[in-house]
Amino acid sequence: MTIRKQLPAGDPRPYHHGKLAEALVDATFDIVREKGIEGVSVREAARRVDVSSSAPFKHFKNRADLMLAVVDKAVESLRIAVEASFLSQSDPLDCVRAAGDAYLAWSYAHPVHMQIITASCASLPRSADAQHQIDEMTGYWFAWFGAAASSGALRGDPDPSIAAVASGAQLYGLSSAFAEGRCVSPAMAADPLATMKSAFALHLANLRS
Amino acid sequence: MTIRKQLPAGDPRPYHHGKLAEALVDATFDIVREKGIEGVSVREAARRVDVSSSAPFKHFKNRADLMLAVVDKAVESLRIAVEASFLSQSDPLDCVRAAGDAYLAWSYAHPVHMQIITASCASLPRSADAQHQIDEMTGYWFAWFGAAASSGALRGDPDPSIAAVASGAQLYGLSSAFAEGRCVSPAMAADPLATMKSAFALHLANLRS
Numbered sequence: 436m437t438i439r440k441q442l443p444a445g446d447p448r449p450y451h452h453g454k455l456a457e458a459l460v461d462a463t464f465d466i467v468r469e470k471g472i473e474g475v476s477v478r479e480a481a482r483r484v485d486v487s488s489s490a491p492f493k494h495f496k497n498r499a500d501l502m503l504a505v506v507d508k509a510v511e512s513l514r515i516a517v518e519a520s521f522l523s524q525s526d527p528l529d530c531v532r533a534a535g536d537a538y539l540a541w542s543y544a545h546p547v548h549m550q551i552i553t554a555s556c557a558s559l560p561r562s563a564d565a566q567h568q569i570d571e572m573t574g575y576w577f578a579w580f581g582a583a584a585s586s587g588a589l590r591g592d593p594d595p596s597i598a599a600v601a602s603g604a605q606l607y608g609l610s611s612a613f614a615e616g617r618c619v620s621p622a623m624a625a626d627p628l629a630t631m632k633s634a635f636a637l638h639l640a641n642l643r644s
Numbered sequence: 645m646t647i648r649k650q651l652p653a654g655d656p657r658p659y660h661h662g663k664l665a666e667a668l669v670d671a672t673f674d675i676v677r678e679k680g681i682e683g684v685s686v687r688e689a690a691r692r693v694d695v696s697s698s699a700p701f702k703h704f705k706n707r708a709d710l711m712l713a714v715v716d717k718a719v720e721s722l723r724i725a726v727e728a729s730f731l732s733q734s735d736p737l738d739c740v741r742a743a744g745d746a747y748l749a750w751s752y753a754h755p756v757h758m759q760i761i762t763a764s765c766a767s768l769p770r771s772a773d774a775q776h777q778i779d780e781m782t783g784y785w786f787a788w789f790g791a792a793a794s795s796g797a798l799r800g801d802p803d804p805s806i807a808a809v810a811s812g813a814q815l816y817g818l819s820s821a822f823a824e825g826r827c828v829s830p831a832m833a834a835d836p837l838a839t840m841k842s843a844f845a846l847h848l849a850n851l852r853s
Contacts, residue, residue: 553762597846605813
């Protein structure tokens with residue numbers, strides 16, 4: 436079999452043949468990057484992947500349906516980044532630190548994804564699957580603080596749920612505020628990711644007894 | 645002068661006479677509450693205050709203009725709530741605590757306003773005046789941590805800017821996540837404001853040397 440046979444010249448199939456849904460979701464991330472979430476429409480996504488404005492409706496019956504798939508993709512990307520981070524850790528607060536740093540690095544590298552996650556904490560709906568993935572990550576988080584409290588690792592012996600909420604909000608606040616780089620003091624702008632990691636490290640160092 | 649003369653029966657003036665701009669902004673907060681920011685249009689705001697769809701254009705030339713005024717109102721409301729909170733404090737970390745608690749109480753009482761503030765950290769533009777008010781609050785915040793560091797009040801003698809960023813992100817994360825009540829563990833749902841204040845208190849207690 437020749438290369439020419441595998442990729443026949445003049446093949447009329449568009450590059451997204453069989454992957455139109457994925458191509459539309461990817462195009463939507465581009466739209467959000469350029470115009471914000473409000474700029475998204477199924478028609479615009481179709482235009483960007485060069486299909487007719489009716490073609491997307493086989494996969495997404497409306498804008499809300501498309502946005503559900505976009506939230507799914509953002510949540511899955513976050514889960515994969517975080518899941519890989521703490522496997523080599525055993526101490527629960529080391530797991531918190533590793534997962535937190537992974538979350539910050541992910542949000543800094545994927546500001547549009549983070550913007551989608553932020554919106555899905557407010558007005559943008561999540562699918563049952565996305566909610567399940569978020570719940571699973573939240574479950575780990577609370578379990579680590581519970582384990583840390585049991586072994587006396589938290590300074591002043593606080594309610595571990597409060598420590599988990601504080602630390603989760605810390606991460607969420609750092610990454611969502613930095614996602615668009617606007618809620619940042621000019622003094623911090625030189626290396627935002629280093630600043631985010633230092634702030635989280637300070638919070639966490641102070642939590643340890 | 646009789647009461648009847650002050651409020652003549654059958655006065656044909658609409659309630660927003662002379663205050664149409666304000667009425668449109670208030671109506672927009674209602675739209676955001678019901679439909680999210682994406683649901684806002686000048687036409688819909690006009691419909692809600694019962695004026696013709698062309699009437700608003702004397703005040704707001706388009707949707708973006710209307711949203712600028714909405715962000716202005718949200719930021720001003722936050723500034724007033726925070727400004728009143730720390731006047732009786734002298735210790736810088738007591739100022740941080742008072743301003744932080746005021747911010748949390750405000751965001752909990754005004755979730756739609758907080759949603760607008762959150763969006764103005766991402767894709768929603770701010771007027772120069774709103775940005776100035778935010779910058780002023782940020783200035784106070786960093787100054788308090790600078791003063792606390794100078795008097796040795798911060799545990800482990802951290803960079804005061806990092807402590808300020810961590811504590812600001814803590815507040816921002818707590819209040820924006822709670823603003824719509826979705827990024828909350830079920831265990832925390834009983835009294836969200838108490839949980840938010842406890843989490844911030846824990847963060848701050850750990851910062852003190």
